[in-house]
Amino acid sequence: MDMRPRSHPTYLAFVVHRVSGLLLALFLPLHFWALGTAISGEARLDGFLRWAENPLAKAAETILVILLAAHLAGGLRVLALEFLGWRSRQKDMVAASAGIALLVGLVFLLNVV
């Protein structure tokens, strides 16, 4: 049984990275398929973009942007840990990753509404 502490911020970072990755990986084929279909004509793409103007679609987009930014920032922390050996100040790096994800989401929200 894995007895490592689960209250540490890096465990939370692991959960966020895994959940965001899972949701993004499930969304990806749908995103590519919808985009590929919509791009078949300018009028069709405009129709798709008009549909995406509804508040629910914008809310979903904002969540996706936050998930993508969180997975990116968390992934950079993992890469730095594995390849550069940046083992110190992990709590700060987790906090910075969360801050980056929320900041990107906020900037997107401010621009899209």
Add this chain to the structure above:
Amino acid sequence: MSATRQPASTKGVNRSHRTRARAQTHLWVVQRVTAMLLALAVVVHLVMIVTAVRGGLSAAEILSRTRGNEAWLAFYVTFALAAGLHGAIGLRNIASEAIGLRGRGADLAWLTAGLLTAGFGIRAAIGLYA
């Protein structure tokens, strides 16, 4: 001859373990290489999203940037391939740990799913270019 020589059946098992370990290593390398590519591509993608949505999106605006532009085509094709493979290997790892779905057959199925996803993305990239 030698007392340390292994029985044929054990050698077969060891070879199978080695092949399996090599496949795992290959997938780990692909996951990390695609992660590095995606680190750059996602930054570009996020900057593009955040700036493009300002004032609303239109097909004409998007297509004017991408039509006939080889650099964007190369970017999106690489991005789609990296994202498709990265996502599929990630799902494989989760399925392996969470529900014990593992083995050569499962790996090939995930690889196919990743390449199929990438194919959808490349189709979209060609649509933006052509």
